[in-house]
Amino acid sequence: MKIVVFGLTISSSWGNGHATLWRGLLGAMMRRGWDVVFFERNVEYYATNRDLCEIEGGELVIYAEWSEAVEIARRHLREADAAIVTSYCPDGVAAAELMMWFDRPLKIFYDLDTPVTLSVLARGESPPYIGPRRLRDFDLVLSYTGGSALTELQARLEARLVRPLYGHVDPDAYRPASPRPDYACALSHIGTYAPDRRDVLVELFVEPARDRPKERFVLAGSLYPADFPWTDNLFVLGHLAPQDHAAFYASSRLTLNVTRRAMAEMGWCPSGRLFEAAACGTAILSDWWPGLDEFFEPGSEILIARSANDVFEALDRDNGEIRHIADAARERVLADHTSFRRAAEFEAFLNEARSPANSAPAPLLTQRG
16 A cells, blocks of 8 residues: 655654654555655755655655645655645645545544644644644544543544554664763763753753762753753763664663653653663663553663652662663563554554544545545
8 A cells, every 4th residue: 555644854853753753654664565655845954964865665755845746746645545644744734635635545644742732722822734624634633642632632623533653663773782982871861952841851860960970971962052051971962863872772871761841741642762762772761751651661661750869769770670671671662662563553543544434524625636
């Protein structure tokens, strides 16, 4: 079968979590026999930090303006079995409108940023990637976030069929690797700077670094401001390309996950970093949010930090305990959270959406493709 995706980016992992998720999911789908096409607008800050120029086995369409992509998109949509538009797609509304002219593909909206979407709606505003008809015309709405977010998407945005498609990891890209001396540390953190998680990051990462000046702490990520409270034993790498992530994790005795506020408050929204670190065989220390225990077993597969004292306790564990937790997390991820597993779940959701019980009248249009 053939799938067409209109998304934020797959070509650049700089400052966003969408790219590596799409690489893993579409790679798994191609191994399952799908033909894939990904449309991406050539945004300057992704273009200057591009770390993927083609989809091996698939097609990447990078365009400057939507007008130059329309005819190419029409050709692919005529042949597609499924078409997806995502949150934060710069031309999401236009792409969704175009999809609706074609009878053949299932129409899907994938919200990779559901807590942000719902928080915008709560302010009485409309997300720029959702049109005036909201989500009522889509055959299937997928959400990166589960729990109450699923019913809220139905209630607030008139979605007909909503299912969770969580984060995942490609175990061929993320697996145990050889450590590097320049990455070596007692505790690491990887993530783009976000003001809404600054306070938690300071408490769980900076304060422990300040308290233990003889230990090494390493942070990788872009957009950190000059006034961030750095310490002499906290080393900053800047943006780290995906091909370097495995070595980064392998060099960390523990790695810290800090969740953005909207996602932590809503819960059931696991960062892809959790699965990536676990697949690389690194023990994870994470802030707490509702639903975390559905993905990892606290204490045996992941360590929880609600305060700096929890970080100190984790750092004081012996190497055998930390290794056991890391091995258990890797086993859990390989069983439940791979990109291949998500591709199979995606196909099951498509079959569900195709069933007569979930059919609904097509949107009123004067012409169909």
